[in-house]
Amino acid sequence: MCVKRQHKWISSSLNVEKQRMRGGFPVLSSIVANPTRDVTVMSSEQKVYDVVLKQAALVDRELRSRDALDLDIKPDIAVPGTLSLLGEAYDRCGEVCAEYAKTFYLGTLLMTPEKRRAIWAIYVWCRRTDELVDGPNASHITATALDRWESRLEDLFSGCPFDMLDAALSNTVAKFPIDIQPFKDMIEGMRMDLRKSRYENFDELYLYCYYVAGTVGLISVPVMGIAPESKATTETVYNSALALGIANQLTNILRDVGEDARKGRVYLPQDELAQAGLSDEDIFVGKVTDKWRNFMKKQIKRARTFFDEAERGVAELSPASRWPVWASLLLYRQILDEIEANDYNNFTKRAYVSKAKKWLALPFAYAMSMMHLKTPSSLAKA
Structure with a gap:
């Protein structure tokens, strides 16, 4: 049960104007010595x-x-009254993906239903994160706003989604071995764009x-x-x-x-x-x-x-x-x-x-x- 705050599964009204998705090698150079300081720089x-x-x-x-x-996917937890909402959440993610990543969306239709829905949820979170600094309200975004977005990420990883779209990702990370660090790193990339x-x-x-x-x-x-x-x-x-x-x-x-x-x-x-x-x-x-x-x-x-x-x-x-x-x-x-x-x-x-x-x-x-x-x-x- 979520105790940090009251969360609502609400359909988020994404600002969805056309945008570019921001959208390695094995290590080519690992650790270099800094001659000006007696330290090692990674x-x-x-x-x-x-x-x-x-x-x-x-x-x-x-x-x-x-x-x-290939992954043996964990089943959804059958909490009364939630599975239909979860289905709606994934469907909404699919709609966003279909509208703004048409070619990629077509490819996801070849995946199993579970994988398809998970990729939709990931796509939508990445898109929402990118739009914080590259969308119509980008001029109003501050480092504090990104901190709040990261706190919200931690909540959904803890099973406490804030809205319907967060709920889809929260369910996805509970079913697949996905770590939070790359998500946090993406938010750090948004911070870099601010400074x-x-x-x-x-x-x-x-x-x-x-x-x-x-x-x-x-x-x-x-x-x-x-x-x-x-x-x-x-x-x-x-x-x-x-x-x-x-x-x-x-x-x-x-x-x-x-x-x-x-x-x-x-x-x-x-x-x-x-x-x-x-x-x-x-x-x-x-x-x-x-x-x-x-x-x-x-x-x-x-x-x-x-x-x-x-x-x-x-x-x-x-x-x-x-x-x-x-x-x-x-x-x-x-x-x-x-x-x-x-x-x-x-x-x-x-x-x-x-x-x-x-x-x-x-x-x-x-x-x-x-x-x-x-x-x-x-x-x-x-």
């Missing part, structure tokens, strides 16, 4: 990797004791990308499930899920350079800009030059490297979960192609994948989901 990759290890261990404890790695508009190097940007997008991968793996025939370690699958989140967010950043600049934000490594002979002023002016093209080529190459890493893990997911993830991966990769097609003008042109290309990608994503260990990269090499 890199962002190591910090994130420690979270990955914790999440993988949690899933291992739940799943490795059985022959199959930070520049990133000195990729190490700083990597941590931000993990907070706002890599976390989604860590949260989703226990629901997606790992294929029973997979020989990959849980840690490997988590690393690939993290890589997909990082790749998607880097793609968002490269697509939205002009839009972010008009808000006074530059989500690009400052040291790499300087090495390319560029500055914030060049971005604010918004002129495509050879320097900018060369800089963008390197940024796009990095994003594609993360997508390549993500491919390995998608192939290890349970068969019913692969299609929506493949669809997301392939469509986001195409945004990078569109940036190139626009001659790297992401100042005044927004790269987007046409509806025709989206529909063409779906059957290919489905075909890939049916071929367990074959990825686009491996097929290209065959």
Whole structure:
């Protein structure tokens, strides 16, 4: 029974204007010595990797004791009068997902009902969190408001949801081995958006990308499930899920350079800009030059490297979960192609994948989901 406060299961009136979802590697550099101070500084990759290890261990404890790695879902607790409300809560989450993530929603329909509903609940919480700093009321959001949102998160993990949409997620985290840390880390990413508009190097940007997008991968793996025939370690699958989140967010950043600049934000490594002979002023002016093209080529190459890493893990997911993830991966990769097609003008042109290309990608994503260990990269090499 909830004792912290009186909670109501009420339909939340989400501010649902169109928005961009914010939407890793295994550790590339772990610990570096700081020559100016006699201390050891942990890199962002190591910090994130420690979270990955914790999440993988949690899933291992739940799943490795059985022959199959796919999740044996706990049944809903039959409290009189609540199951119908819970069903309504999940249905509402599905409606939001269908309206604002149409392609992904179609993919979720191939999942089992339990997994489908859980992914809807996760999507809606992530969307609501993102809209706190990127939605119509973003100008009124303070650090205190985010603290309250985190307190509310802790309540729903304790089985005390505040409203109907929280109830769906509360039920989901009770049924799957999902830890609270990635959720808290996503909220931390929102805090970064309130206080930070520049990133000195990729190490700083990597941590931000993990907070706002890599976390989604860590949260989703226990629901997606790992294929029973997979020989990959849980840690490997988590690393690939993290890589997909990082790749998607880097793609968002490269697509939205002009839009972010008009808000006074530059989500690009400052040291790499300087090495390319560029500055914030060049971005604010918004002129495509050879320097900018060369800089963008390197940024796009990095994003594609993360997508390549993500491919390995998608192939290890349970068969019913692969299609929506493949669809997301392939469509986001195409945004990078569109940036190139626009001659790297992401100042005044927004790269987007046409509806025709989206529909063409779906059957290919489905075909890939049916071929367990074959990825686009491996097929290209065959």
